[in-house]
Amino acid sequence: MSERVERFVYDDAIVRMFLLATLVWGLVGTLVGLVIALQLVNPWFNLQMPWLSFGRLRPLHTNAVIFAFAGNAIFTGVYYSSQRLLKARMWSDLLSRLHFWGWQAIIVAAAITLPLGWSQSKEYAELEWPVDVAIALVWVVFAVNFFGTVVRRRERHLYVALWFYIATLVAIAVLHIFNNLVVVAGPFKSYSIYAGVQDAFMQWWYGHNAVAFFLTTPFLGMMYYFLPKAAERPIFSYRLSILHFWTLVFIYIWAGPHHLHYTAMPAWASTLGMLFSVMLWMPSWGGMVNGLLTLRGAWHKVTEDPVLKFFVVAVTFYGMSTFEGPLLSIKSVNALSHYTDWTIAHVHAGALGWVGFMVFGMMYWLLPRLFQTELWSRRLAELHFWIGTVGILLYIVAIYAAGLTQGLMWRAFDETGRLAYPDFVETTIRLIPMYGVRAIGGSLYIAGLVLCAVNVLMTWRRRPARYAERVQEAPALAREYPAESAPGGFKRAAWHRRWEGLPLTFSVWVAVAVVTASLFEIVPMFLIRSNVPTIAAVHPYTPLELAGRDVYVAEGCNNCHSQMIRPIRAETMRYGEYSKPGEFVYDHPFLWGSRRIGPDLQRVGGKYPHLWHVRHMQDPRSTTPQSIMPAYPWLARDRVDWTAVERGVAAQVTLGVPYTSDEVANAARLARKQAQQIAGEVAQQGGPSGLEETKVVALIAYLQRLGTDIKKTTATAAAGTGRVGR
Amino acid sequence: MKMGDVVSAMGASVFAEIAFVIAAAGFLTVIVTTLLRRNREPFERARFMPLTDEREAPHE
Numbered sequence: 001m002s003e004r005v006e007r008f009v010y011d012d013a014i015v016r017m018f019l020l021a022t023l024v025w026g027l028v029g030t031l032v033g034l035v036i037a038l039q040l041v042n043p044w045f046n047l048q049m050p051w052l053s054f055g056r057l058r059p060l061h062t063n064a065v066i067f068a069f070a071g072n073a074i075f076t077g078v079y080y081s082s083q084r085l086l087k088a089r090m091w092s093d094l095l096s097r098l099h100f101w102g103w104q105a106i107i108v109a110a111a112i113t114l115p116l117g118w119s120q121s122k123e124y125a126e127l128e129w130p131v132d133v134a135i136a137l138v139w140v141v142f143a144v145n146f147f148g149t150v151v152r153r154r155e156r157h158l159y160v161a162l163w164f165y166i167a168t169l170v171a172i173a174v175l176h177i178f179n180n181l182v183v184v185a186g187p188f189k190s191y192s193i194y195a196g197v198q199d200a201f202m203q204w205w206y207g208h209n210a211v212a213f214f215l216t217t218p219f220l221g222m223m224y225y226f227l228p229k230a231a232e233r234p235i236f237s238y239r240l241s242i243l244h245f246w247t248l249v250f251i252y253i254w255a256g257p258h259h260l261h262y263t264a265m266p267a268w269a270s271t272l273g274m275l276f277s278v279m280l281w282m283p284s285w286g287g288m289v290n291g292l293l294t295l296r297g298a299w300h301k302v303t304e305d306p307v308l309k310f311f312v313v314a315v316t317f318y319g320m321s322t323f324e325g326p327l328l329s330i331k332s333v334n335a336l337s338h339y340t341d342w343t344i345a346h347v348h349a350g351a352l353g354w355v356g357f358m359v360f361g362m363m364y365w366l367l368p369r370l371f372q373t374e375l376w377s378r379r380l381a382e383l384h385f386w387i388g389t390v391g392i393l394l395y396i397v398a399i400y401a402a403g404l405t406q407g408l409m410w411r412a413f414d415e416t417g418r419l420a421y422p423d424f425v426e427t428t429i430r431l432i433p434m435y436g437v438r439a440i441g442g443s444l445y446i447a448g449l450v451l452c453a454v455n456v457l458m459t460w461r462r463r464p465a466r467y468a469e470r471v472q473e474a475p476a477l478a479r480e481y482p483a484e485s486a487p488g489g490f491k492r493a494a495w496h497r498r499w500e501g502l503p504l505t506f507s508v509w510v511a512v513a514v515v516t517a518s519l520f521e522i523v524p525m526f527l528i529r530s531n532v533p534t535i536a537a538v539h540p541y542t543p544l545e546l547a548g549r550d551v552y553v554a555e556g557c558n559n560c561h562s563q564m565i566r567p568i569r570a571e572t573m574r575y576g577e578y579s580k581p582g583e584f585v586y587d588h589p590f591l592w593g594s595r596r597i598g599p600d601l602q603r604v605g606g607k608y609p610h611l612w613h614v615r616h617m618q619d620p621r622s623t624t625p626q627s628i629m630p631a632y633p634w635l636a637r638d639r640v641d642w643t644a645v646e647r648g649v650a651a652q653v654t655l656g657v658p659y660t661s662d663e664v665a666n667a668a669r670l671a672r673k674q675a676q677q678i679a680g681e682v683a684q685q686g687g688p689s690g691l692e693e694t695k696v697v698a699l700i701a702y703l704q705r706l707g708t709d710i711k712k713t714t715a716t717a718a719a720g721t722g723r724v725g726r
Numbered sequence: 727m728k729m730g731d732v733v734s735a736m737g738a739s740v741f742a743e744i745a746f747v748i749a750a751a752g753f754l755t756v757i758v759t760t761l762l763r764r765n766r767e768p769f770e771r772a773r774f775m776p777l778t779d780e781r782e783a784p785h786e
Contacts, residue, residue: 234774513752520745
């Protein structure tokens, strides 16, 4: 029986759109990164403007780079390669455009809401609930379009790159939905349904796997497609790529708790996270070796081709980062590295080296094909490569040095057994020169990106007046694998071969692997009571403290300050009693932080008088001369929204926080009363008067409460009677 | 009685170990299947897919 040959045209217009968006958002995201890097060199760069302060811009930088730059790059690669590997045009041009414009609208929404302080506080998941809903909807559009194309394909076998894309689609949907479950408290305000330890667990289950399934698996899919294309050689080992894929899917999802070593997280979860992280080293290096060995016999091309140069360095950075990740997950190493710039250096080696250079390699390979003309300047691309490489090296070497320096200074003791650097700011200012070098490295990387933009622009200008639509042809999809492959071929292949030809079954098994692993960590975490022993003295925040907590979240204080004292001698000496899981049972969301640019605040309550806080917010240099913290003068001007306080308490009650009926009914009145008391004390201490309506008072109420519950006497703790049971 | 009581009483901390065994077994199955000699030829074909994915129709 003769096979029916079908003709079709690929939709490259959508690929061009995503490619240009990648470039634009890449410039925006990295420029915001440069601004916040400069803010750490000198707080003047905060410009005393709320929208430009470090705490608000840092989430914008991470979200822009991850979801705008890397996200659009993923869609560029997926739309180009999937059509060709499936031998089919995308299922729906309309859905492709909805996906594109929907994603850009989400990015614009992020660029507006994050500087306004509308944040959920969770890292890489800061966007508030309306934007989260939009992300879910656009992701569904993408999934429908992708799987529709898979169904309409003309190629029976799903090439391994497509497996990585499917894993991304499935896992990101699961992660995004379950980490962003909230109770809504306003148009752009919500509270996580999880609290304390469990919220931290969910966040880092999400956070780590966002790295895995947004910054790793789709880029590996692109590596397995574009690297052979550029090298004009097949992938070194297809078997190794299969092992690479399934090992990542089976192992990655478990590793999240390694972000929470020595915190109030139960030790079993922490150890599990460490073990699976160490196991990840093998498949990751298998993938790196597979990528580099693909160039066997083609290394001479690397010297001439900027595309291959970018790919080689990208794959090398993938190997370095995936070696360093397991290393950092080892508890004893993590005790030193956690909260320091070491983590920042690790992240940027992956983001700038692996993700960034994969994107640039792919871009330069795609430009002549998408714009149907020669690349405007190969020499400019070469220059971009070298400037970018030097930029990355400057950046990461400086920040590795900063991380090690600060980690060692925090734990240094003098000969009398006391902290060698008891004043936290000593450990910060020591890093400033390294932050300066980081800014130079970042500037070079951005300069390379600008060269890339020039090259794209000039190539685009040389495009034909009308793009030629190259008609493709391929046989219609056979019901079974081609007969010519038997014996020993597709027909006799094992069950895994069947999966590959059955995309739905394949996707279901990927989902099963991801969900099963997740549930086996999540279920015990949520349902074993001994994981979070309760403390009788811990009570919910007062309405004003809750409002102050909202200010803390909006200003992004958790980007620089942790609220988690680890049971390590250097930390308990510096900050006080180590943190207990039961202290966080009313923390929706948790605010443990992941980086200490400033000191930990878990036991800051009662450490300073109210007036110190007022002056510190007005001008941090007035209380700590060498501080690099931004000033927050607007907090003494901006007024508390008392109706939002009522909504906040009501939302907390919905979450099960045991407020008394009096607190619920009179939240605003009680908050005002406490605010007047604090404002009066500030005036008595010689500070400004008339602060009782301002946000700074709410923030002070919250800060003064932090970590004080466990210091209460039994009699004081018993005063909490009459609360609704939790 | 709440769900937490039930799960706490059943010693659910072994869940993670059970899951580990299941995941390891599933993964080993994939490894064995992948390394089977009879799959060598189809995998060899699949390697070349990115290099053979564009076939322009002849101009008419």
